[in-house]
Amino acid sequence: MPSAIPRKTTPDELRELKAEYLIPCVYHFYQNPPHIVAAEGCFLIDHTGRRYLDCYSGVTVMNAGHCNAAITEPAIEQIRTLQHTTTIYLTEPMLRLAKTLAEITPGRLKRSFFCVSGSEAVEGALLLASLHTKRDSIIAMNDSLHGRTRFAMSATGLDMWRTDPFPLDGIHHIPFGDADAVREAFRSHGDRIGALIAEPIQGNGGIRIPDTDYWPAVQRLCQENGALLIFDEVQTGFNRTGRWFACEHWNVTPDVLVVSKAMGNGFPIAAFITTDEIATAYTRPGASTFGGNPVASAAARATIEFHKQQNLTQASAQLGEFFLTKLEAVADKFDCLCGARGKGLMAAVDLIDSARQPDPARLGATLEYLKDHGFLCGKTGSQRNTLTFMPPLTIQREQLDELLKMLAAALNATEAAQ
Numbered sequence: 001m002p003s004a005i006p007r008k009t010t011p012d013e014l015r016e017l018k019a020e021y022l023i024p025c026v027y028h029f030y031q032n033p034p035h036i037v038a039a040e041g042c043f044l045i046d047h048t049g050r051r052y053l054d055c056y057s058g059v060t061v062m063n064a065g066h067c068n069a070a071i072t073e074p075a076i077e078q079i080r081t082l083q084h085t086t087t088i089y090l091t092e093p094m095l096r097l098a099k100t101l102a103e104i105t106p107g108r109l110k111r112s113f114f115c116v117s118g119s120e121a122v123e124g125a126l127l128l129a130s131l132h133t134k135r136d137s138i139i140a141m142n143d144s145l146h147g148r149t150r151f152a153m154s155a156t157g158l159d160m161w162r163t164d165p166f167p168l169d170g171i172h173h174i175p176f177g178d179a180d181a182v183r184e185a186f187r188s189h190g191d192r193i194g195a196l197i198a199e200p201i202q203g204n205g206g207i208r209i210p211d212t213d214y215w216p217a218v219q220r221l222c223q224e225n226g227a228l229l230i231f232d233e234v235q236t237g238f239n240r241t242g243r244w245f246a247c248e249h250w251n252v253t254p255d256v257l258v259v260s261k262a263m264g265n266g267f268p269i270a271a272f273i274t275t276d277e278i279a280t281a282y283t284r285p286g287a288s289t290f291g292g293n294p295v296a297s298a299a300a301r302a303t304i305e306f307h308k309q310q311n312l313t314q315a316s317a318q319l320g321e322f323f324l325t326k327l328e329a330v331a332d333k334f335d336c337l338c339g340a341r342g343k344g345l346m347a348a349v350d351l352i353d354s355a356r357q358p359d360p361a362r363l364g365a366t367l368e369y370l371k372d373h374g375f376l377c378g379k380t381g382s383q384r385n386t387l388t389f390m391p392p393l394t395i396q397r398e399q400l401d402e403l404l405k406m407l408a409a410a411l412n413a414t415e416a417a418q
């Protein structure tokens with residue numbers, strides 16, 4: 001337990017501050033969101049000292065657990081030594097990180113450009129594709145999420161996250177998981193398509209996992225049509241799915257890989273990574289003030305080292321199998337659950353009503369019950385009815401068992417309340 005819990009501001013005071021000083025788009029899941037003041041391992045701790053098992057990891061950021069000293073100590077050391085300069089000088093942490101990323105990413109992916117957020121890295125990957133192919137259009141997926149900047153938001157397929165009333169032209173959205181749709185998009189617009197961008201497993205779209213032959217077929221179509229394949233692994237990267245990167249499940253290495261979130265285990269860092277050949281297209285000056293920041297880079301290197309030392313690849317794969325079998329067993333017992341699915345510790349199940357239609361209200365009630373009993377889980381899917389589990393990869397089997405017991409209790413309680 002951390003020694004110093006900060007001053008006990010009440011949640012009501014915070015809600016007032018939020019209502020008055022934040023842009024209203026910043027929303028929360030719960031009617032009474034907990035006021036989180038500290039964290040430790042797989043737990044978040046609120047202002048009363050109450051502990052919650054974190055089964056969402058701040059949207060798959062804290063894969064190596066909260067306040068992990070193996071990561072925070074090297075970062076603190078780096079803050080004391082050199083906190084920030086700029087990429088116009090030489091600094092070691094960023095360059096060592098780039099080499100480490102080249103070692104753990106598949107195939108010939110090797111050259112990185114560092115920035116701060118997933119959105120920014122998606123923008124950079126799309127810019128690189130335009131520079132390399134000299135084409136102005138892209139293919140993107142329905143129900144995808146790529147970020148909040150203009151191009152990334154325009155590429156996003158999920159209606160909920162497409163806030164911009166004037167999205168960019170030249171983006172062709174197609175159904176996810178359907179190779180014929182990709183073929184058709186290339187047939188209609190092929191000579192203008194510079195890239196196809198997709199999450200290998202859709203995260204916010206509801207943990208959607210395509211068939212085994214889908215990504216190899218898509219890659220072939222991209223190659224035949226001279227377009228780059230960009231994988232957005234902002235959610236799926238860094239062992240979330242039981243592999244360093246989800247694309248490894250299909251044995252498909254993209255031309256450009258976008259990473260962020262769990263790379264820094266809570267320190268803001270992102271990158272797009274490509275091959276020697278494709279990188280040659282991007283020679284005009286490019287700079288990101290905080291990209292490759294020494295502290296974030298040191299934290300990311302320590303994060304990767306921790307993943308290796310603790311073999312979190314194997315932990316994620318084995319715990320994921322254990323969890324999915326048990327989640328399927330719970331789903332068999334409740335008519336309101338269907339479609340339990342997962343890869344590694346990225347798992348989900350849908351909430352449906354008696355007519356087998358999506359039931360977002362029941363999911364909301366289930367999430368509230370779980371929160372009130374000490375478990376924080378996620379909500380995804382285009383219908384917002386997908387209960388989503390992405391705990392730290394350091395979680396224990398007993399904790400996953402407790403979560404599923406509480407899920408059964410939550411479903412019984414929400415059924416009785418209906």
Ligand SMILES: Cc1ncc(COP(=O)(O)O)c(C=O)c1O
Nearest residue numbers: 117118119145146147232234235
């Ligand atoms: C798959 C994916 N790509 C991109 C982003 C955008 O990342 P950021 O919020 O760091 O800009 C997100 C955010 O959740 C994401 O899930």
